[in-house]
Amino acid sequence: DKGGYRHFMEKEIHEQPDAILNSLAGMTGEDGRISANMSREELQAIDGIVMLAAGTSHYASQVARYWIEGLARTPVACEIASEYHYRNPVTTGITTAIAISQSGESLDTLKAMRHAATCGLSTIGLVNVDGSTIAREADAILPTHAGPEIGVASTKAFTAQLTVLISFAVALAEAKGHIDAARADAIHDQLQALPGLVGKSLKLFDDLRPIAHQLKHARSTIYLGRGHLFPIAMEGALKLKELSYIHAEGFASGEMKHGPIALIEDDLPVVALLAADELMEKAASNLKEASARGGRIILIADERAVNDIDFEADIITVPAVDPIIAPILLTIPVQILAYLTALDKGTDVDQPRNLAKSVTVE
Numbered sequence: 390d391k392g393g394y395r396h397f398m399e400k401e402i403h404e405q406p407d408a409i410l411n412s413l414a415g416m417t418g419e420d421g422r423i424s425a426n427m428s429r430e431e432l433q434a435i436d437g438i439v440m441l442a443a444g445t446s447h448y449a450s451q452v453a454r455y456w457i458e459g460l461a462r463t464p465v466a467c468e469i470a471s472e473y474h475y476r477n478p479v480t481t482g483i484t485t486a487i488a489i490s491q492s493g494e495s496l497d498t499l500k501a502m503r504h505a506a507t508c509g510l511s512t513i514g515l516v517n518v519d520g521s522t523i524a525r526e527a528d529a530i531l532p533t534h535a536g537p538e539i540g541v542a543s544t545k546a547f548t549a550q551l552t553v554l555i556s557f558a559v560a561l562a563e564a565k566g567h568i569d570a571a572r573a574d575a576i577h578d579q580l581q582a583l584p585g586l587v588g589k590s591l592k593l594f595d596d597l598r599p600i601a602h603q604l605k606h607a608r609s610t611i612y613l614g615r616g617h618l619f620p621i622a623m624e625g626a627l628k629l630k631e632l633s634y635i636h637a638e639g640f641a642s643g644e645m646k647h648g649p650i651a652l653i654e655d656d657l658p659v660v661a662l663l664a665a666d667e668l669m670e671k672a673a674s675n676l677k678e679a680s681a682r683g684g685r686i687i688l689i690a691d692e693r694a695v696n697d698i699d700f701e702a703d704i705i706t707v708p709a710v711d712p713i714i715a716p717i718l719l720t721i722p723v724q725i726l727a728y729l730t731a732l733d734k735g736t737d738v739d740q741p742r743n744l745a746k747s748v749t750v751e
C-alpha cells in the first residue's frame with residue numbers, strides 16, 4: 390500500500406521523520422540518555438572496528454567513521470563486503486566487526502561478517518529486518534526501526550542507519566570517557582530535533598522540481614562533498630544513477646584538483662553539499678573552481694553556509710543544524726533530487742532495471 394503516494398520511494402522518503410524517531414528511541418536508555426544496549430564493559434572492550442556493508446549501507450559506514458573516530462577516538466576501517474570476504478585481512482588492533490545491512494540478507498555482507506568471525510572478531514549486526522540472517526548470526530544487534538522498505542533504492546533505512554550509528558558513537562565515546570555528558574546530551578537534543586527538521590526539508594520537493602527537470606537531460610554529473618559529506622556525495626550519485634540511469638560520480642571536493650576536475654565542461658551539473666562546519670570555506674572554494682570552469686553548480690546546503698557564496702549556483706537550503714548531524718539532514722534533498730529526476734525522465738522509480746531489493750547472490 391503506497392498510502393496515497395505515487396511510489397513506495399516517495400512514501401519512504403516521507404516516512405523518514407518516523408524512521409529516525411523510532412530508531413533513536415531504540416538507542417535511548419530508561420534514563421532518557423543515549424544508550425547502545427551494551428554494558429560499559431562491553432563498549433570499553435571495543436578497541437578497533439571494521440565495518441562491512443554494500444552500497445548505500447557502505448556509505449552509512451563511511452559517515453560513521455567520522456563520528457566514531459571523532460567522538461570515541463576508536464579506529465574504524467570501512468570495507469566493501471564483497472571485497473573483504475575474499476581477502477586475508479590483518480586484524481591487528483581490531484576487536485569488532487559491524488555488519489550494516491537494511492535487509493540483513495545481503496549475501497556479500499553476511500559472508501564478510503562470517504569471515505570476520507572466523508578471524509576472531511566479535512560481530513554486531515546493524516539491521517532493519519528483525520530475524521534476518523545477519524540479525525540471527527551476529528553476536529549483538531543494533532536495530533534500525535525504519536519499518537519495511539519496499540522501494541529498491543534505500544532511503545529511510547539509510548537515515549535510520551545514520552541515526553543509530555551516531556548514537557552508537559556517542560555511547561562508545563561516553564563509555565571510553567572521550568565525551569562529557571553535556572556534549573553527549575547536546576547531540577541527543579539535536580537528534581531529537583531531527584525528525585522535525587527532516588519534516589521541514591520534505592517541503593523541498595517544489596524547489597527541487599525545476600532543477601530535476603533540467604538534470605534529466607544530463608549525460609553525466611558530479612557530486613561533491615568534503616569530510617563527512619563526502620560519503621553523502623557518493624550516496625547521492627548512487628541514487629541518481631540507479632534511479633535515472635544518468636552517470637553520476639561522487640568525489641571528495643578537495644580531490645578534484647588531482648584529476649577529476651578535467652571532467653568539468655560547460656554545463657556539467659555539479660551537485661555540491663555544504664555544511665556550516667570548519668571545512669566550509671575550503672569546500673566553497675573548491676566549488677568556485679568548478680564553477681569557473683563551466684560547471685553548473687547545484688548547491689545543497691545548511692542555510693548558514695550560503696551567505697558568502699560568490700559564484701553562480703542553484704541553491705537549496707535545509708535548516709541550520711549542528712554540523713555533526715548535517716550528513717543526515719542533507720541526505721533528504723539529495724534523495725528527493727534523484728527521485729524527481731527519475732520521475733521526470735519516466736524511469737521505473739520503485740523497480741529500477743537490473744536491480745533487486747535484496748541481493749542474495751554473490
Ligand code: F6R
Nearest residue numbers: 444445446490491492495542543
Ligand atoms: C541503493 C541500495 C543498495 C543497498 C545494498 C545493500 O539504493 O539500496 O545499494 O544499500 O544492496 O543492501 P542491504 O543494506 O540490505 O544489505
